[in-house]
Amino acid sequence: xxxxxxxxxxxxxxxxxxxxxxxxxxxxxxxxxxxxxxxxxxxxxxxxxxxxxxxxxxxxxxxxxxxxxxxxxxxxxxxxxxxxxxxxxxxxxxxxxxxxxxxxxxxxxxxxxxxxxxxxxxxxxxxxxxxxxxxxxxxxxxxxxxxxxxxxxxxxxxxxxxxxxxxxxxxxxxxxxxxxxxxxxxxxxxxxxxxxxxxxxxxxxxxxxxxxxxxxxxxxxxxxxxxxxxxxxxxxxxxxxxxxxxxxxxxxxxxxxxxxxxxxxxxxxxxxxxxxxxxxxxxxxxxxxxxxxxxxxxxxxxxxxxxxxxxxxxx
Amino acid sequence: xxxxxxxxxxxxxxxxxxxxxxxxxxxxxxxxxxxxxxxxxxxxxxxxxxxxxxxxxxxxxxxxxxxxxxxxxxxxxxxxxxxxxxxxxxxxxxxxxxxxxxxxxxxxxxxxxxxxxxxxxxxxxxxxxxxxxxxxxxxxxxxxxxxxxxxxxxxxxxxxxxxxxxxxxxxxxxxxxxxxxxxxxxxxxxxxxxxxxxxxxxxxxxxxxxxxxxxxxxxxxxxxxxxxxxxxxxxxxxxxxxxxxxxxxxxxxxxxxxxxxxxxxxxxxx
Amino acid sequence: xxxxxxxxxxxxxxxxxxxxxxxxxxxxxxxxxxxxxxxxxxxxxxxxxxxxxxxxxxxxxxxxxxxxxxxxxxxxxxxxxxxxxxxxxxxxxxxxxxxxxxxxxxxxxxxxxxxxxxxxxxxxxxxxxxxxxxxxxxxxxxxxxxxxxxxxxxxxxxxxxxxxxxxxxxxxxxxxxxxxxxxxxxxxxxxxxxxxxxxxxxxxxxxxxxxxxxxxxxxxxxxxxxxxxxxxxxxxxxxxxxxxxxxxxxxxxxxxxxxxxxxxxxxxxxxxxxxxxxxxxxxxxxxxxxxxxxxxxxxxxxxx
Numbered sequence: 001x002x003x004x005x006x007x008x009x010x011x012x013x014x015x016x017x018x019x020x021x022x023x024x025x026x027x028x029x030x031x032x033x034x035x036x037x038x039x040x041x042x043x044x045x046x047x048x049x050x051x052x053x054x055x056x057x058x059x060x061x062x063x064x065x066x067x068x069x070x071x072x073x074x075x076x077x078x079x080x081x082x083x084x085x086x087x088x089x090x091x092x093x094x095x096x097x098x099x100x101x102x103x104x105x106x107x108x109x110x111x112x113x114x115x116x117x118x119x120x121x122x123x124x125x126x127x128x129x130x131x132x133x134x135x136x137x138x139x140x141x142x143x144x145x146x147x148x149x150x151x152x153x154x155x156x157x158x159x160x161x162x163x164x165x166x167x168x169x170x171x172x173x174x175x176x177x178x179x180x181x182x183x184x185x186x187x188x189x190x191x192x193x194x195x196x197x198x199x200x201x202x203x204x205x206x207x208x209x210x211x212x213x214x215x216x217x218x219x220x221x222x223x224x225x226x227x228x229x230x231x232x233x234x235x236x237x238x239x240x241x242x243x244x245x246x247x248x249x250x251x252x253x254x255x256x257x258x259x260x261x262x263x264x265x266x267x268x269x270x271x272x273x274x275x276x277x278x279x280x281x282x283x284x285x286x287x288x289x290x291x292x293x294x295x296x297x298x299x300x301x302x303x304x305x306x307x308x309x310x311x312x313x314x315x
Numbered sequence: 316x317x318x319x320x321x322x323x324x325x326x327x328x329x330x331x332x333x334x335x336x337x338x339x340x341x342x343x344x345x346x347x348x349x350x351x352x353x354x355x356x357x358x359x360x361x362x363x364x365x366x367x368x369x370x371x372x373x374x375x376x377x378x379x380x381x382x383x384x385x386x387x388x389x390x391x392x393x394x395x396x397x398x399x400x401x402x403x404x405x406x407x408x409x410x411x412x413x414x415x416x417x418x419x420x421x422x423x424x425x426x427x428x429x430x431x432x433x434x435x436x437x438x439x440x441x442x443x444x445x446x447x448x449x450x451x452x453x454x455x456x457x458x459x460x461x462x463x464x465x466x467x468x469x470x471x472x473x474x475x476x477x478x479x480x481x482x483x484x485x486x487x488x489x490x491x492x493x494x495x496x497x498x499x500x501x502x503x504x505x506x507x508x509x510x511x512x513x514x515x516x517x518x519x520x521x522x523x524x525x526x527x528x529x530x531x532x533x534x535x536x537x538x539x540x541x542x543x544x545x546x547x548x549x550x551x552x553x554x555x556x557x558x559x560x561x562x563x564x565x566x567x568x569x570x571x572x573x574x575x576x577x578x579x580x581x582x583x584x585x
Numbered sequence: 586x587x588x589x590x591x592x593x594x595x596x597x598x599x600x601x602x603x604x605x606x607x608x609x610x611x612x613x614x615x616x617x618x619x620x621x622x623x624x625x626x627x628x629x630x631x632x633x634x635x636x637x638x639x640x641x642x643x644x645x646x647x648x649x650x651x652x653x654x655x656x657x658x659x660x661x662x663x664x665x666x667x668x669x670x671x672x673x674x675x676x677x678x679x680x681x682x683x684x685x686x687x688x689x690x691x692x693x694x695x696x697x698x699x700x701x702x703x704x705x706x707x708x709x710x711x712x713x714x715x716x717x718x719x720x721x722x723x724x725x726x727x728x729x730x731x732x733x734x735x736x737x738x739x740x741x742x743x744x745x746x747x748x749x750x751x752x753x754x755x756x757x758x759x760x761x762x763x764x765x766x767x768x769x770x771x772x773x774x775x776x777x778x779x780x781x782x783x784x785x786x787x788x789x790x791x792x793x794x795x796x797x798x799x800x801x802x803x804x805x806x807x808x809x810x811x812x813x814x815x816x817x818x819x820x821x822x823x824x825x826x827x828x829x830x831x832x833x834x835x836x837x838x839x840x841x842x843x844x845x846x847x848x849x850x851x852x853x854x855x856x857x858x859x860x861x862x863x864x865x866x867x868x869x870x871x872x873x874x875x876x877x878x879x880x881x882x883x884x885x886x887x888x889x
Contacts, residue, residue: 011725020730028739086725142870144821146828147862150851157852210419215798218373218432219413219486230432234423255733256525257825261848271737272829275744291732298732 005303012299016292020074023287025068037096070281074288080281084274090287095269097289100266102171103189103258104251106182111186111190111243118194119240120233121199123209134202137195146257153261156184168264183260189254200243203217204236211235238294238305245301316391319346320491320524321370326384328365330429334390339365341548342384347492350516352525354535354556356547356571363528363573364414366545367494370526371409372401389491407437412514414479414497420469425467426453426480437488452483456513475506476515479513494526496558533575537562543570544568624881627734631813631875638871642688649681654836657854661854674846677838679860686838687864692817693750693833695758701741702812704758706804710796712766713773739822740831748831750886757822762814768811772803806883813876817869824865840865 055081061069080087122133143151169177208214209232217227256268263269267286274282320473328340333422340362345352353538355363356574357387374380386393393401395420413419430449434440440448448466453461454545466565469477478498494563495514499507515538527539534558535542542559544552563569593682639649650669657676666724670679710724724796732736738760746752776782782799786792834841840861845855 011728015728015732018726019732022729022733026738066804067887131386138873139866139870142817142866142873144825144865145864146825146868147844147865150848151862153848154855154858155850158855184384212413212415213421215373216411216413216419216481217421219405219411220436221402221404222432222436223402226432226436230424235421238423249734250730253736256736256740257828260829270739272744276740287733287737287741290734290737294734295732 005306007301008299008306012295015059018072019027019291019295021067023284024070025293027282031114050140051203070284074285079288080273082279082282084277084279084282089281092270092282093289096265096267096270098171098201099264100252100255100268101261103182103186103264103266104180104248104253107190107251107255108244108247109195110186110191111247112240114190115194115197115244116201116237116240119198120205122198123202123205130297133198137198140191141195143192145188145192145254146261148191149185149258149261152184152188168262181262182264185258185264188261189251189258192254193244193250196247197244201236201240204239205225205232208232208235226266242301242305245297245304248297252294254291319353320349320395321347321526322385323366323370323389324384324385324387326366326369326382328362328369328382331379331381332464339502339548340369343545343548343550345543345550346554347524347526349491349526350522351541352527352539354539354542355526355545356532356535356542357526358530358571360547361545362495362543362548363571367526367528370494371405371411372396373411395550397529404435405486406433406490408490409492409494410488410490411473411494411496412478412481412485412498415501416474416476417501419481420477422469425466425468426472430465430484432481433484434487448476448484448487452487453480456480456483457509458483474502475476475510476507480508482510482517483512485531486521486523489521492524492526494528496528497530498527500529500531507534531575532571544571599688602728615795624883626880627874628659628882629878631878632869633870634871634874636869638687638691639728641684642691645684645688649678649682649684651678651684652711653677653682654837659855661850663707664856670860671854671873673843673854673857674850679843679857680857682838682843683840683860683864685869686840686843686861689821689833689837689839690823690827690841691868693748693753693757693823695818697754698761698812698816699821700758701761701765701815704762705767706763706769706808708766710800710804714777714800715768716777720770726772727763727767735760735818736822736825739826739827743826743831748834750833753823753826753833757819760822761819764815765808765811768807769804772807773800776800776803806879810876810880810883811827813872813879816874817872820865820868820872 059197070080077090081087082092085092104233118137122130123128137307140148160293168181171178214227215232217231226244255266256271259263259266259268260272271283274286323346326340326342326343327338327339329336343348343362345353345364355366368374369380369385370383370388370393372382382417384394388404393404399432420426421440427449430452431445432569434445438445438448446559450461450465453465453548457478457521458464461542464472478568482498493514499510502510511534514525514527517523525539529535539556540555542548542554542560543573544565552559552563552568559568560572563572611869626851647879655677657672658672659684660676662668662672668678671685672678673682699865708723739756742756742759743752746756752819779799782795784844785799823832824839824841824844827839830842832841833841840876843861844858844865847854847861851858
């Protein structure tokens with residue numbers, strides 16, 4: 001099993017390198033040039049002026065040289081300096097990364113709570129509850145997260161106007177208010193994912209229920225609650241957790257939209273602004289970090305799954 | 316002797332799956348005395364496994380089973396008991412060993428924990444004593460280095476070892492009746508003999524009654540005193556094991572006996 | 586990625602469908618028959634929905650009661666006999682904007698996905714059939730692409746290239762090609778190993794013919810299902826991009842943009858939000874229902 005882990009990690013390295021390459025190329029290869037974007041159409045803008053900007057920022061060096069310089073720095077934790085704010089990218093991103101991470105984490109937790117509960121209920125109760133939950137799932141999955149967010153804001157505005165929880169409060173200022181302000185955004189983000197988790201939980205529980213060892217547990221005279229906890233849920237949960245891990249990419253992608261709607265100062269919002277202003281270092285940094293997180297989580301999920309698979313599969 | 320330990324009369328079982336009703340057990344009657352070992356033989360689908368599960372009132376999750384008739388265990392009709400009372404009987408007074416050792420153990424619990432939870436349910440022992448008993452049981456069924464192995468997971472055991480663990484679990488609370496549903500079918504021939512010998516030994520040491528279910532007449536020989544032959548949900552013949560072997564009345568019984576391969580040289584198939 | 590896990594659980598990504606098969610524990614033929622009839626129902630429903638959408642979109646100019654860009658003085662009015670869904674903040678008729686707005690969205694989605702399918706088919710066939718080093722390189726490259734959240738890529742490319750309709754089409758085609766390639770590759774790999782394909786090759790039948798006659802039929806079913814699924818995701822991506830302002834430029838109405846603009850006054854005129862929201866959900870649902878119907882009918886295994 002340790003070998004599997006090492007192999008997975010080893011494969012992650014070239015993938016991450018590829019990721020860094022794409023992150024870099026994405027900005028540079030596309031038309032539109034920073035110097036131009038920054039200088040705009042002001043009067044005293046001469047070609048020499050633009051050139052001096054480029055020289056300042058190292059943009060006149062050959063592309064491959066720029067890539068390696070950037071990569072070298074990145075590996076040491078230095079993601080360059082923002083063209084726009086002139087501050088180190090790493091620092092700017094770090095605080096925002098924490099915010100996005102918090103949002104994503106809460107969303108994932110909510111998705112799991114909702115998904116596992118509905119999936120479990122659906123699988124154990126069957127009949128009408130099953131139809132209702134699956135019907136609800138089928139509908140919810142067709143509603144994009146930003147539509148959910150907008151509708152939530154609309155409903156809250158119409159029926160609960162006193163709830164001023166849309167204003168983001170930094171964690172440092174007031175932890176409780178901070179979490180409170182994150183709840184609705186996290187719900188919008190996590191709802192779509194909860195459907196996937198719900199369906200997978202349901203399928204897993206149904207499959208486990210028909211397993212021999214559940215009947216053996218009954219034959220031992222164990223209580224239904226004990227069987228549910230140690231035999232059903234424990235077995236059904238492991239595939240569910242791995243599925244959740246694989247949803248990280250979806251959550252991170254969706255966070256961009258949610259952050260915009262609820263004006264949460266996370267990485268997504270930062271990305272959006274930086275792309276339009278051609279702030280290469282920032283965009284590269286965001287893309288690199290996001291993709292790295294996704295790759296690492298996928299590797300962890302693969303390793304965890306291999307470990308469980310060993311226990312569950314036949315020799 | 317007094318009343319039989321298990322007395323079954325007019326037992327019927329029907330499956331209802333998506334509107335289709337199929338009668339799997341069509342009215343059978345049998346008895347098992349205390350300490351007696353009884354065999355149920357028949358091809359797959361004849362209803363013998365369903366009968367065994369009916370005695371323990373176990374139902375598969377996917378379809379609904381309706382059981383009729385009476386199953387008197389030590390005087391009480393099991394079919395009219397409350398579920399909570401039935402749970403007290405399962406494992407403690409009637410225990411079962413299932414067919415496929417590869418799928419009968421919970422893959423995410425250590426085998427020690429799986430034996431523990433059964434002991435814990437029926438016997439009020441401290442945790443330390445529960446584990447001690449578990450280790451003794453594992454030793455009893457022939458698991459080497461039982462204390463350490465109790466912390467291993469099922470996938471770390473071979474099929475034969477897993478079946479031993481399941482047997483250990485089944486006898487852990489010293490039940491009055493042990494039902495073994497095709498306990499050796501999924502095992503290698505060499506291991507089969509060992510498992511059967513183990514069952515025989517435990518039965519004698521613990522004084523349990525044994526209900527052995529199999530499709531293989533060869534397994535029955537040397538294990539049971541009385542045999543019931545089942546076909547298509549009915550008992551077609553019954554009798555002492557020696558008479559049945561010598562003088563099978565029903566054509567089906569004869570067919571089953573003929574199916575047992577005999578070694579030409581002296582001695583019977585184990 | 587974990588290919589071994591596809592048999593046990595249905596792994597899904599992003600805005601995914603409820604893909605778990607109904608747990609009816611009946612044996613072989615009965616189970617298949619049951620799935621077929623359920624699938625047929627879904628398929629019919631999906632096709633009906635698709636027809637409705639197509640008719641409304643194509644006949645849009647004739648059906649729409651007003652010019653979608655025409656402003657008027659009655660802003661933010663509720664539903665009335667003149668304006669069935671009311672008007673937006675500068676007096677434009679919501680219903681007309683919805684009808685016309687759908688056109689661009691659906692057009693972008695259809696063309697982009699068609700391109701993605703074509704490119705993905707080619708890539709998947711090449712990679713799967715040639716195998717060996719080519720396959721490994723392509724798979725690793727795809728793994729790299731899969732590390733990026735789809736939306737992240739889409740934003741970066743569109744914002745940089747500029748939000749015009751051709752750019753949107755191109756972006757989406759690029760972003761969804763990898764998943765098509767992967768879906769195609771699976772069946773190609775398994776068909777390659779079949780005995781009768783080996784036999785055909787040994788007799789000397791040309792590779793192209795083999796591909797055409799043996800491989801393609803196997804590939805069509807999963808590709809059909811995946812295409813429908815991807816169409817539903819594309820609707821999401823296009824509307825999301827236009828929500829952020831990166832969609833088709835004004836004055837063309839589009840659903841995402843309508844939703845975004847409506848946020849300002851939504852408590853006064855909730856229909857300006859509910860209208861586009863319902864349209865987006867309907868379009869997405871159409872393709873999801875189609876995908877599920879196709880999947881049950883064609884008995885396609887869950888996505889890997």
